[in-house]
Amino acid sequence: MLNVSQPLKISDDVSLVMLSLGNDRAAFCEIVTRYQNLLCSIAYAALGDIKQSEDLAQEVFIEAWQKLDTLKEPVKLKAWLCGILRFKISHHVRKAKRQPTLNAEDIAHQELSDSAFPSEEINAINVQERTLLWETLSSVDLAYREPLILFYRQQHSVERVAEELDLSIDAAKQRLSRGRKQLKETMLSFVETTLEKSAPGTAFTVAVVSVLGDISKPVMAASVTTSAAKIASFFKFSVFVSLLAALSGLISSGFGLRASLYQSRTENERRLTIKVFSLFIGFTVVWILSMFGLKHLALTSPGAETLYTFLAHTIVILLIISYICLTKAALEQTRALRAHERIFQPEAFTREIDQPDAKNKEYKSKLTLLGYPLIHFQFGTPESGDAPAVAWIAGGAKAYGLIFAWGMLAVAPISVGVFSFGIFTVGAVGFGLLSLGAVAIGVVAFGSSAIGFKAYSSLSSLGWESAFSAGFATAKEAAVGAIASAKEVNNDLAYQISDLTVFEQTYQWLLLVLAVLVIVPAYLHFVNVKKRMKV
Structure with missing residues (x-):
C-alpha cells in the first residue's frame, strides 16, 4: 500500500510527470501533495463550500491522472491543473443554477466515501463556523479572496502565495492588503484561525490515491505506454x-x-x-x-x-x-x-x-x-x-x-x-x-x-x-x-x-x-x- 505520509521527494514537476506517466503512483502522490492546497483554495474561493471544493479538486487530480499524456509541456503542470479546475468550477456553477440541490458528482465514476475517508479538516470546524466564514469571505472580491485564503492556509507566507498564483511579491502583498481591508476588522482573527484549520491535509491525499488504486492498469495503458517509465x-x-x-x-x-x-x-x-x-x-x-x-x-x-x-x-x-x-x-x-x-x-x-x-x-x-x-x-x-x-x-x-x-x-x-x-x-x-x-x-x-x-x-x-x-x-x-x-x-x-x-x-x-x-x-x-x- 502506498504510504502517502512520506511522498516521493523530487524537486521539479517535469520529473514527477515523467514518473507518473510510467504509472508511478508515489510520484503522482507528490503532485497531489504539492498542489492540493492551491486547487482546494481556488475552488473554495469560487464555491464557498469546503466539502464541494475538495470534491472538485479531487476530480481534477483523478482526471489529470487519466489524461496526463495530453500534457505536452510538463513544465506547465500547475497551470494545466488550474485550467482543468477552473473549467470544472464554471461547469459546476452553471449546473448548480439549473439544479440547486445538486449532489456531489462521481469522480471518474469512482465514488469517494466520506465514511471511509473522513475529512479531518472539515471535522476541525463546525457548521456554524463554516457558514460564518463564508459569509465573511463572500464580501471580498474574488481577485483578493483567492490570495487571502492561500495566505492563511500557507503558514502566512506571501512568497508561497505569489509562487502559487504566479504573481510578483508586490502584487501578492497588494492583493492581500486590499483583501484584508474588505474584511470587517472584528472578523479578521476569526477568518485567519478558521482558514488555518480548513486547509486540506493527509486525508485529502489518501482519498485521491485510494481512487487511483481502483483505476485499473489498462485504463492507463490506453493513454500511456511503458516508454514513459523508461x-x-x-x-x-x-x-x-x-x-x-x-x-x-x-x-x-x-x-x-x-x-x-x-x-x-x-x-x-x-x-x-x-x-x-x-x-x-x-x-x-x-x-x-x-x-x-x-x-x-x-x-x-x-x-x-x-x-x-x-x-x-x-x-x-x-x-x-x-x-x-x-x-x-x-x-x-x-x-x-x-x-x-x-x-x-x-x-x-x-x-x-x-x-x-x-x-x-x-x-x-x-x-x-x-x-x-x-x-x-x-x-x-x-x-x-x-x-x-x-x-x-x-x-x-x-x-x-x-x-x-x-x-x-x-x-x-x-x-x-x-x-x-x-x-x-x-x-x-x-x-x-x-x-x-x-x-x-x-x-x-x-x-x-x-x-x-x-x-x-x-x-x-x-x-x-x-x-x-x-x-x-x-x-x-x-x-x-x-x-x-x-x-x-x-x-x-x-x-x-x-x-x-x-x-x-x-x-x-x-x-x-x-x-x-x-x-x-x-x-x-x-x-x-x-x-x-x-x-
Whole structure:
C-alpha cells in the first residue's frame, strides 16, 4: 500500500510527470501533495463550500491522472491543473443554477466515501463556523479572496502565495492588503484561525490515491505506454551520468596537472601550467553553472523556454570556441616560454633529461608495422621544432595514431584528449562517428552536452534527427527532455525515434569505456612523466 505520509521527494514537476506517466503512483502522490492546497483554495474561493471544493479538486487530480499524456509541456503542470479546475468550477456553477440541490458528482465514476475517508479538516470546524466564514469571505472580491485564503492556509507566507498564483511579491502583498481591508476588522482573527484549520491535509491525499488504486492498469495503458517509465528512468540516470563524467574528467585533469608540474623546470613554467589548468576548470565550471541556471529559469518562466534554450546551446558553442583558443594559446605559450627559459635560466636545464635531444623524453618501440612504430609516447614539455607523436598507439601533446591516440590534441580511429578526432572519440571536446565527452560532437554523441545526428546528454542536446537530455533537448524530429523542442516531444514516438531502447542496453558499457579511456591513459602518462622527469 502506498504510504502517502512520506511522498516521493523530487524537486521539479517535469520529473514527477515523467514518473507518473510510467504509472508511478508515489510520484503522482507528490503532485497531489504539492498542489492540493492551491486547487482546494481556488475552488473554495469560487464555491464557498469546503466539502464541494475538495470534491472538485479531487476530480481534477483523478482526471489529470487519466489524461496526463495530453500534457505536452510538463513544465506547465500547475497551470494545466488550474485550467482543468477552473473549467470544472464554471461547469459546476452553471449546473448548480439549473439544479440547486445538486449532489456531489462521481469522480471518474469512482465514488469517494466520506465514511471511509473522513475529512479531518472539515471535522476541525463546525457548521456554524463554516457558514460564518463564508459569509465573511463572500464580501471580498474574488481577485483578493483567492490570495487571502492561500495566505492563511500557507503558514502566512506571501512568497508561497505569489509562487502559487504566479504573481510578483508586490502584487501578492497588494492583493492581500486590499483583501484584508474588505474584511470587517472584528472578523479578521476569526477568518485567519478558521482558514488555518480548513486547509486540506493527509486525508485529502489518501482519498485521491485510494481512487487511483481502483483505476485499473489498462485504463492507463490506453493513454500511456511503458516508454514513459523508461524516459523517467533516464532522467534519474542522467544525474549519475553527469557525476561519473565530471569525476573522470576531474581525476584525469588532476593527473595531467601533476604531470605538467613535473615537466616544468622554472617557476614561470609552473605558473603557466597552473594558469592554463585553472582556465580550463574555470570555463568548465561557468558552463555547468550556466546550464543549471538556465534550466531553472526555463522551468520557472513559462513562455520563455525558447530564449533559454537558445542561450544554452549558444553557451555550448562558446565553450567549444574557448577550449580551441585556450588549447592553441597554451601550446604556443608553452613552447615560447621553454625557449625563453633555456636562454635566461640555463642552470635549470643542466640534467641530461632536459637536453633537447634527450632520448629518455619519449618512448618509441623498436617494433614497427608498415613503417610506423607500434608505440610512441612523449613525456617532456612540448618545445619548438618537436614533431608530434606518430605510431599505431601514440601519446603526447600532439598525437596521431593509426589505432589509438592520447594527448592534448589526439587524432586516431580511437582517440582520447582535450580535443579528439576519429571514429570513436573521448575528450573534453570530441569529434567522431561515436563521440563521448564533456562536449560530444558526432553522428552519435553522448556527453554532458551533445551535438549530433543523435544526441544524448545530461545538460543539453542539439540533434538533427533526435535529442535526449535531462536539461535542454532540441532536434528536428524527436526530443525527450525537461525542456524539449521538436516535432515529437516527450511521447512514445519521440522515444522510439531516439532509439532509447538501444541506448539503454549500451550505456553501461559506454560509461565503462569512458571512465577507462579518460583515467587510465592519464594515470599511466603521469607515472611515466614522474619517473622520467622528476627533479
